[in-house]
Each structure stands twice: as C-alpha cells, then as structure tokens.
Amino acid sequence: MDFNFLSGVLTSSWNLLLSLVDIAIVAYLIYRILGLISGTRAEQLLRGLLLLLVFSVLASYLNLAMVTWLVEKLWIVFAITLPIVFQPELRRFLEQIGRGSFFSGHHLQWNPEAMHNVLAEVSSAAGILSRNRMGALMILTRETGIGEHAASGVLVDGAVTSSLLINIFWPNTPLHDGAVVISAGRLERAACFLPLSDNPNLSLHLGTRHRAGLGITEVSDALAVIVSEESGQISLAREGDLLACSDENHLRQVLELEFIQKPNWGESLRRRWFRQYESSTKAKKDRA
Template sequence: MTDSLNNFLSFVSTIRVQDIIDILIVAVAIYKIYILIKETRAEQLMKGILAIFFFSILSDILNLYTISWILKKAWTAGFVLIIVVFQPELRRMLEYIGTSNIFKKSFVDLQYEVAKHNSTEVTRAVASLSRQKIGALIVFERRTGLNEVIETGTLLNAVISSELLINIFIPNTPLHDGAVIIRESTIKAASCFLPMSENQSISKELGTRHRAALGISEKSDSLSVVVSEETGTISIAEKGELQRYIDVETLEDILMNFYSVNNEESVNDYEE
C-alpha cells in the first residue's frame, strides 16, 4: 500500500503545468468537435472510426495478425474516404472554427445565451397564446423532480421553441389538454395531469388550469405559467400563490431570473 502511494506521488510530482494545459486544450478541442458533429452523418462516422481503432488494438493484443493487417490497411484508405465523402461537413466545421467566437465566450456568457433563448421563446409563445385567448399551462421544474407528472403525459424531449409550444396548445389537437413540463432547456412532456389545489379560499372564477398550477406549486418548488382561455390573462403560480395579470415584459423578466438562478445553483452544486 505504501509503495503504491509513493509511486502515485512520484508520478504526480512529474506532471508539469504544460502537461495540464496540454490535456485541457485537447479535451476542449474534442468537446467542441463533438458538439459540431453531433446528430450529423459525421457522428456515425466517428463511431465507426472508434470501433475500428478499438478492434485494431484488440487484434494486436491477441496477436490476430491477419485482422490486424486488414485494419491497418483500412486506416490508410479510411482517411482518404473521410475527406472525399465528408468534404461538406469538414468545410463547414473549418468555417465555423474560423468565423465563430467559441474561444472568446466565457461560461457565464453561454449561460446567459441559454437563459435568454429559453425565456424569449417561452414568452413569445405565451404572448401569442394570450392574444388568441388559447388556454395554456407550462410548468418549469426546479429541484423537486416531476417525473411522476411527466409519466402521465406524452414524452417529447424537445428543444424549447415558441412554434412548438404554440402548436401544442392549439385547441382540438392531441396534446392541447394538460400541462407542458419543462426541465432546464428541454420540453420533457406535454398533456400531463397535475394535482389540483385543495385550497378552499381560491376564487371561484379560476378554472381548472389555475387550480392545477397552484396544486403543483403546493407540492413542489416549480414555477407555472398559465394563460386563461376566457380572458387571455397571463398568471404565475409559485409556492402556493398565484400572481395574475402578468404582462409580457414582466413574464420575460421572471423567466430570465428563473433560468439565471437555476444556473447559479447548478454551478454551486458542481463546486460543492
């Protein structure tokens, strides 16, 4: 045990600052390349390359000379094939690296962009639904998980967009009845059933959506946005309380604050 610890400490002492910088640069480069090729044809190609690389090493270890020879020849032809077949993707990747400011953006800047995008898209959808007097109920998950609620609806796992949110709540469509659940930057599910509030002091003029929004806010730390079908009024339900007659500008500020606070909590949790 002591020898192992001494060997480990000896190894750590040989690591230079340059080595750490070198590893970080390679890690960032790999991550950026993965983001660029994610969900494209190039992603499948990379999986194939990694598979060949794995089997090439395995064949060397097991002394499978024929397979090893074939795989080494495949490497030579493979790189030429990559350049020919994926020329558009490679060109687009190099153009993106040359023209973008991905290396200039800080983590805080990226967080702000995500918060701004999410709050703007949701606000745009809610404003449109409000003008058309189309009822809507959107629930934003915080620390308290809403998996039980998500399971009652239709799973979507979609990127937040105003067009999708508007289409979900259009009357007489399959998903319009129920709540949309949003987790971070993802629309997790639609047409979800929420628990109704048991508060007897709620105004009789409030409908099912408002009572459901209050109900989920009483049982979790979520934030709910409600659009009244009768009046188009926008309301916010949080901590068992309902704020009515929210204007569009105030709604966007509330959502921006919601995402900013959530991002700060995520960073603090990671640091802890």
C-alpha cells in the first residue's frame, strides 16, 4: 500500500473539511449580521457601502487615480464616523454576543407557570384600554436590561394585574404618561420615558407612543405592547418591527409564543406572527 498516497488523501480530505467549516462559519456570521440589521438604518448603510466598494474596485481597475484617492479617503471617514452614528446597532450586536443569543438565535423564555398569568393580565388590560380608547405602552423585558431608561420612571414593584395597569393608564392620573416596565413578572416602574425610534421608514401616522415602543425594541430584546389612544388599535413591537393585533386574544397568543412556547426550528418569529394574524383575520371573516 502506498502510504504517501494515503497520507495525501487524508490531508486533502482534512483540508477540504476545514475549508467547508470555514465557509459555513463565515456564511452563518453574515446571515446573523444581516438578520440583525434588517429593517434598520444599518441596512441602508450596508447597501451604500457595497455600492462604494464596487465603485472603488472599478476606479482601481480603470486606473482613475483621483477617484481612487477620493474613495480611499471616504473609507477612512466611514471608519471613524460609523461607530458613532450607529452606536445603538453596535451596542445591540455586542449585547447579543454577550448573552449568547447572536449564535443561538433564541431568547430567554420565562417560567411558564409564572408568566401565564402575567401575559393574561397584560392582554386583558390591553383589551379594556383598547375598547375605551385609552393609550398605553407596556414594556416586557427579557435578557437585555433597560435600567438606564426605566430609571426615568417611578418605582412601583407590584404584582402585574389588569386593574393596576388600567388605573395607571387612566387619563389624568399621575402615572399615565410614559411607559410601564414589566420585568421578571413584576411591574417594576411606571411613567418611564423611552428613546424614540428614528427609523426613516416608519409611517408618518405613528405617534410618540408607537415610536417609543419601537425605539426601546431597537436597542434591547424587550417587547412593547402599544394601545393607540386615537383608534384603540393594539400593536406589539419587537426588534423594531410592529405587528397589529386583531384583539386581546391575538395579543395573548403572540406573547405566549414569545415567552412560553418553544420556537420551531426553521420558522422565524416574524413569520409566525403574521401567520397568527392571518389565521385570526380569516376566523373573523368566517364568523361574519
């Protein structure tokens, strides 16, 4: 037996395996980063950088000395300014790496027994507030802390009940302005002021309450339950996306998908959200 030949085959196979692993890791990192910046300002910036890269390669290939020099200076400017301009996106990226969800894609799931009643109370309060056209903003935290934003509110540290939530958001009460923060199954704070989303793609019809709910979900993994004062519409914000819930039952189903039920592999939460919405809408049409 030719041991040199066998050694060469084994070495080639090992190198091929390493190359495949290398490609798989890079592909997964690109996939996760693209998912992270999807729907944010960074997505538009990435398109601009790709165009600039193509332009830079063409300028170099065509020996356009002045254009090449200008593009090189632009890369230096971008390298300095990007960490400043896109600080929220970078922070979110590093936080996901720190808590491990960047690689796993999973979020913390609260204890089912402890959370079942909390989600029911939140959904019930949202339904009552919606029917009475009372605005509300309820933040449910998960792994990423929002202490710097919650600190702006009033400490409550009470059990989560629909009656307490309704009393807080009742018009002209001392705590009705701002958001309530629910953390670890407790109503932690009320009257909190949150960062507003500056996403240029948001509808002009969205008011401050919706922008605040979206804003906090852009810088953390929290969920925001929003009730419109004008229309009574119940919405749920997650990672900068907004889902319109058909009623309080629909809201409760989506919240339970997020906090209690285990996600199915290969199916994104966003897809499940809209599948729930479509099923709910179809059911209402069938009843009509």
